[in-house]
Amino acid sequence: ELSSADPLLNGLNPQQREAVEYRGPALLIVAGAGSGKTSVLTRRIASLIRGREAWPSQILAITFTNKAAAEMRERAEQMLGAATEGMWISTFHSSCVRILRREAENFGFTKAFTIYDSHDSRTLIKRLIKETEADTYGLSVSGVAGKISRLKNELTDVDSYSRNANVNDPTEVKFLEIFRGYTRALQAANAFDFDDLIAQTVFLFRAFPHVADHYRKQFRHVMVDEYQDTNHAQYALIHELTRECADGTPGGSLTVVGDSDQSIYAFRGADIRNISEFERDFKGAHVVMLEQNYRSTQTILSAANSVISNNFDRKDKKLWTDVGDGDLIVGFTGYSAHDEAQFVVDEISALHAQGMGYNEMAVFYRTNSQTRALEEIFIRSALPYRILGGTKFYERAEIKDVLGYLVTIANPADSLAVRRILNTPKRGIGPATETGLQNYADTNQITLREALRSADSLGLGPKVSGAIAKLSGLIDEATALAESGPVADVLTRILEETGYVDLLRATRDPQDEARAENVEELLAVTKEFDKNNPEGTLIDFLTEVSLVAAADELDDASGTVSLMTLHTAKGLEYNAVFITGVEEELLPHRMSAGEPGGPAEERRLFYVGITRARKRLFVSLAMSRAQFGQTNVAMPSRYLQEIPTELIEWRQSPGMANGRDGYQSRALNARGSRYDGGFGSGELGGWGSTEGGWNSLEASPKPKTEWANRVTNKIRDNGDLELVAGDRISHADFGEGTVNQITGEGAKRVAHVKFDSAGAKKLLIKIAPIEKL
Ligand code: ATP
Numbered sequence: 001e002l003s004s005a006d007p008l009l010n011g012l013n014p015q016q017r018e019a020v021e022y023r024g025p026a027l028l029i030v031a032g033a034g035s036g037k038t039s040v041l042t043r044r045i046a047s048l049i050r051g052r053e054a055w056p057s058q059i060l061a062i063t064f065t066n067k068a069a070a071e072m073r074e075r076a077e078q079m080l081g082a083a084t085e086g087m088w089i090s091t092f093h094s095s096c097v098r099i100l101r102r103e104a105e106n107f108g109f110t111k112a113f114t115i116y117d118s119h120d121s122r123t124l125i126k127r128l129i130k131e132t133e134a135d136t137y138g139l140s141v142s143g144v145a146g147k148i149s150r151l152k153n154e155l156t157d158v159d160s161y162s163r164n165a166n167v168n169d170p171t172e173v174k175f176l177e178i179f180r181g182y183t184r185a186l187q188a189a190n191a192f193d194f195d196d197l198i199a200q201t202v203f204l205f206r207a208f209p210h211v212a213d214h215y216r217k218q219f220r221h222v223m224v225d226e227y228q229d230t231n232h233a234q235y236a237l238i239h240e241l242t243r244e245c246a247d248g249t250p251g252g253s254l255t256v257v258g259d260s261d262q263s264i265y266a267f268r269g270a271d272i273r274n275i276s277e278f279e280r281d282f283k284g285a286h287v288v289m290l291e292q293n294y295r296s297t298q299t300i301l302s303a304a305n306s307v308i309s310n311n312f313d314r315k316d317k318k319l320w321t322d323v324g325d326g327d328l329i330v331g332f333t334g335y336s337a338h339d340e341a342q343f344v345v346d347e348i349s350a351l352h353a354q355g356m357g358y359n360e361m362a363v364f365y366r367t368n369s370q371t372r373a374l375e376e377i378f379i380r381s382a383l384p385y386r387i388l389g390g391t392k393f394y395e396r397a398e399i400k401d402v403l404g405y406l407v408t409i410a411n412p413a414d415s416l417a418v419r420r421i422l423n424t425p426k427r428g429i430g431p432a433t434e435t436g437l438q439n440y441a442d443t444n445q446i447t448l449r450e451a452l453r454s455a456d457s458l459g460l461g462p463k464v465s466g467a468i469a470k471l472s473g474l475i476d477e478a479t480a481l482a483e484s485g486p487v488a489d490v491l492t493r494i495l496e497e498t499g500y501v502d503l504l505r506a507t508r509d510p511q512d513e514a515r516a517e518n519v520e521e522l523l524a525v526t527k528e529f530d531k532n533n534p535e536g537t538l539i540d541f542l543t544e545v546s547l548v549a550a551a552d553e554l555d556d557a558s559g560t561v562s563l564m565t566l567h568t569a570k571g572l573e574y575n576a577v578f579i580t581g582v583e584e585e586l587l588p589h590r591m592s593a594g595e596p597g598g599p600a601e602e603r604r605l606f607y608v609g610i611t612r613a614r615k616r617l618f619v620s621l622a623m624s625r626a627q628f629g630q631t632n633v634a635m636p637s638r639y640l641q642e643i644p645t646e647l648i649e650w651r652q653s654p655g656m657a658n659g660r661d662g663y664q665s666r667a668l669n670a671r672g673s674r675y676d677g678g679f680g681s682g683e684l685g686g687w688g689s690t691e692g693g694w695n696s697l698e699a700s701p702k703p704k705t706e707w708a709n710r711v712t713n714k715i716r717d718n719g720d721l722e723l724v725a726g727d728r729i730s731h732a733d734f735g736e737g738t739v740n741q742i743t744g745e746g747a748k749r750v751a752h753v754k755f756d757s758a759g760a761k762k763l764l765i766k767i768a769p770i771e772k773l
């Protein structure tokens with residue numbers, strides 16, 4: 001029993017405390033953003049260890065990112081003042097890799113298996129589509145990759161799929177052929193793709209109950225953060241892990257925490273029902289709800305509450321805080337994405353000048369393509385920044401080339417890796433030779449790597465067979481090195497022997513120079529790995545590389561602004577948050593329009609973004625954006641309308657987009673006029689009048705031209721309207737009110753109006769739908 005004076009319980013509210021102290025088979029903690037779900041999980045772990053109710057090795061905590069896992073471990077360590085060694089705090093994927101490495105030999109893999117990232121999977125699928133001429137059936141690489149991924153997340157393997165496949169549908173038959181070929185190729189390469197990591201672990205547990213029992217007995221306490229985003233395979237995994245053992249030993253206790261309003265992975269098969277059905281599936285589950293938010297100001301929370309309340313079919317919960325209202329949310333409309341980026345950078349500089357650290361600020365966007373404009377302005381302004389997730393360092397061609405050597409050494413069965421390095425750097429091994437080698441391997445039922453040893457028997461010219469023999473010798477030599485030496489030594493030898501970096505440098509192409517630097521960066525990563533893992537093997541290194549998940553970074557650069565997608569932002573918090581590109585087509589993303597529940601999921605994504613902010617929130621958009629290869633007029637996101645106007649101060653409002661004098665001239669003024677309040681700060685200006693448009697848009701997205709026309713039709717011109725303080729006016733949406741004050745001049749005159757029922761608003765007189773009474 002912990003006493004209430006125990007630091008572990010210090011400062012917890014009664015519900016949080018209950019969640020930390022509850023002991024029973026199943027506990028569900030449902031709560032809104034920032035209410036302490038993750039903190040409570042961490043304290044629960046600490047309290048189990050502290051109370052000697054569990055050994056560290058009996059704890060399995062599953063988090064969303066490796067970064068979150070590291071944070072949880074660190075906090076638990078702080079609380080316990082002791083090492084947490086032996087505890088499994090990791091992502092679904094890394095837990096499964098650990099299990100699979102130990103158990104792979106049970107089902108025809110070796111523990112050196114390679115993990116294929118989505119790029120590798122696509123390369124394989126592309127080849128299969130070509131070989132089977134499936135493109136004539138309308139099958140695309142991304143279509144097939146997406147379908148295979150979805151099937152695996154549903155735990156449907158190729159055999160069970162084929163049992164239900166429609167044999168009269170030629171496209172389906174073709175797909176099945178590819179799915180089968182893909183499955184075989186992975187098996188032959190001793191490789192798992194990302195979705196396999198989870199699915200195969202579940203299959204393993206089902207096929208080998210004694211193996212499963214071993215883990216069930218080990219993990220007496222299983223905890224899952226961000227439970228709302230688990231897909232079926234992950235759900236099944238949790239279920240398998242916490243079941244009763246064959247000898248009657250009861251399963252371990254299960255604690256899950258989640259917020260259905262933050263479910264943003266339906267496209268990956270995440271299923272909100274996992275939360276609603278928890279009580280049914282885990283009998284006797286205890287439920288705790290948390291409502292007090294400890295992260296954000298009331299203004300930010302009220303905006304979040306208001307936005308999310310537009311989703312149907314949800315349990316209404318209102319977040320509240322006792323930290324007070326704080327600053328207003330700031331809105332900004334740029335002329336272009338660059339203009340918007342400039343606003344972000346200016347605000348960041350201003351906040352920094354006021355003492356906020358760069359690492360306490362983050363910029364979010366819906367799609368990675370938005371980083372280009374942001375990066376340009378960040379670089380130009382010499383502000384330190386880093387991109388979380390999006391850099392895809394390990395997806396760069398030069399990195400994959402070099403890793404190809406390491407993978408070949410660790411897992412010689414992986415022919416994808418062998419093909420990659422065969423003629424990289426160029427050594428005169430052309431496609432015909434590659435095919436010859438592959439055929440030789442197939443005929444003799446050996447791996448491609450083995451075939452390299454027999455190049456002599458292929459009747460190739462002396463130059464080519466010499467090159468192959470040299471490559472094979474290098475692989476042998478490096479393999480021997482890898483057995484005992486550090487990873488950095490292996491890589492150094494490969495770089496020396498192949499001359500990869502020198503060749504890049506020799507081209508004098510600045511792009512190649514950057515590539516050479518990347519390879520050197522990889523070398524630095526291996527050195528770091530060797531230092532941190534004196535016992536670490538090449539396989540360990542490659543595992544770490546494959547599992548660098550979205551929110552993880554090569555180095556933990558502090559003192560930089562973090563840029564990331566809204567998806568990556570989940571679970572994180574920052575003092576100041578900028579949500580950029582809050583536009584139709586981006587947020588909600590145009591791909592979501594046709595999806596059932598698409599716009600609702602996009603709204604949850606916006607909600608996730610808003611609720612990351614502790615003190616300051618900025619929302620911004622651009623009036624035109626270059627995207628999908630062309631520059632388009634961008635429309636403010638429907639979700640902006642859902643933030644109560646009194647919570648947001650528009651430095652430059654979307655209303656300006658209605659001006660007759662054209663986007664351009666206003667935009668060019670934008671920099672200078674930003675703070676003059678001229679564009680109706682505090683009010684959406686002309687947008688109030690397009691309410692009908694918003695609603696119908698929500699129900700059925702209209703083609704943009706029609707939508708744009710609707711807006712232009714509504715343009716008013718009150719340029720001549722004379723208003724003075726004390727005048728009574730009537731507004732199309734807000735009803736009647738009294739003018740308190742007029743600021744600005746000419747086309748930028750703003751009326752500060754106290755409406756009788758709608759509260760205080762600021763209106764751009766020129767375009768607001770108002771009449772003098
Ligand atoms: P999300 O839904 O975004 O994942 P969460 O529910 O997991 O959020 P936490 O990240 O655990 O919330 O907590 C949000 C913030 O509130 C953290 O900074 C945490 O330290 C703080 N916090 C949580 N509980 C308390 C408390 N009782 N007293 C003071 N601060 C708290």
Ligand code: MG
Nearest residue numbers: 037038039571
């Ligand atoms: Mg959390």
